[in-house]
Amino acid sequence: MTQAGRRPGGSGTRAAILAAAREQFADKGYGGASLRTIAAAAGVDPGLIRHFYGSKDDLFAAALEVPEEMAELMVRALTGHPDGLGERVLRAYLAVWEDPAMAGPLLAVVRSAVTSERAAERLRTLIGARLLAEVAPHLGPDGDVRAGITAAHLMGIAVSRYVFRVEPVASLDREVLIGVCAPVIQAYLTGPLGRN
Amino acid sequence: MTQAGRRPGGSGTRAAILAAAREQFADKGYGGASLRTIAAAAGVDPGLIRHFYGSKDDLFAAALEVPEEMAELMVRALTGHPDGLGERVLRAYLAVWEDPAMAGPLLAVVRSAVTSERAAERLRTLIGARLLAEVAPHLGPDGDVRAGITAAHLMGIAVSRYVFRVEPVASLDREVLIGVCAPVIQAYLTGPLGRN
DNA sequence: CATAGAATTCCACACGTGTAGAAGTCAACA
DNA sequence: TGTTGACTTCTACACGTGTGGAATTCTATG
Incomplete structure (x- = not known):
């Protein structure tokens, strides 16, 4: 040709x-x-x-070289004033997943992490090394549990909404989602931990 | 030979x-x-x-023929008395993921759903048709949102803990996990919805 | 005891994969 | 203006894949 x-x-x-x-x-x-x-x-x-x-x-x-910048965004949202922390974090998180430039590599990591051990390791570092290491200390004792469970909840939202597209979360209005989940995120990060 | x-x-x-x-x-x-x-x-x-x-x-x-039985278990846990609903649901969910006979097919669905559209469809039916359809009506208005977000949170826990094995959730003591998350599940299912 | 069918093995096809190298063409620099 | 090196194309290899079918040996039914 x-x-x-x-x-x-x-x-x-x-x-x-x-x-x-x-x-x-x-x-x-x-x-x-x-x-x-x-x-x-x-x-x-x-x-x-x-x-x-x-x-x-x-x-x-x-x-996969992009998401460093995304971790940066999340860290900035997480290490601000405690007022409105939950909403701020959730908004930043959803914004990342709705920006094609960042969601692409993220999807690549997640879609590949189920098979490629390299991608899985990358995902663990992304969450563990960046978010956990930098954020947990700001959350007092049990900071790692707070950050870890928050990350798990957020990942559940992203996986349901953007990867597997499970209804009704996939098409749920963003503001409704924020209204329902932000208080929980806030509680996980700063509220009393568990039943006492 | x-x-x-x-x-x-x-x-x-x-x-x-x-x-x-x-x-x-x-x-x-x-x-x-x-x-x-x-x-x-x-x-x-x-x-x-x-x-x-x-x-x-x-x-x-x-x-993938097994998980029907698992949906049954979850539905039974979800459609009982509202007292202790959150803990009961979370316990049933974790039990499913920690029983090799049921976790196997579940892992197969999740691991495959990122690639095979058939598996993704199966996952959506598993969550949507069974859980949502049978449980949402019991939760009053907004029942589908309650059930959907609960499912998203649960999926986040399973994905973090059993699929990607992200720390610290992967090795978190089960009782601690239940202590922290059960109240939130309970609130998602029966409490006031979001900030008002 | 004969015969149909189920279970098992092997061989082969057509295709897609990641990797490799050879050969050709142009840009940039001396 | 030459020459080096970067860019581009093509062809090929060795391998793994899902599928298909022929041949063989046993079980079960008549």
């Missing part, structure tokens, strides 16, 4: 590959996305993936 | 295949488990899978 050889002008091929990879990994997971499919989506020869990124694993690692 | 032909005596081959399939699907998902791997785990020729179950899809469907 097309002739071999370099194309004239700067060709954002490398970026196109990464974008396509993020998309494919996000909705098929590591195992489901193939290099040939990714290359096709990027309108590019499969060999270029190898040329730019080496192996599939390396490409995958590159595709 | 072994001669072809039927073996003497009743050989629980069919059951062995199903058991191996459940195990493999549970920890690799639909895509990750291969017929040859399943056959090897069952100590059986791959051809037998086709002979007994037809296609991989059919085998998968058979492997």
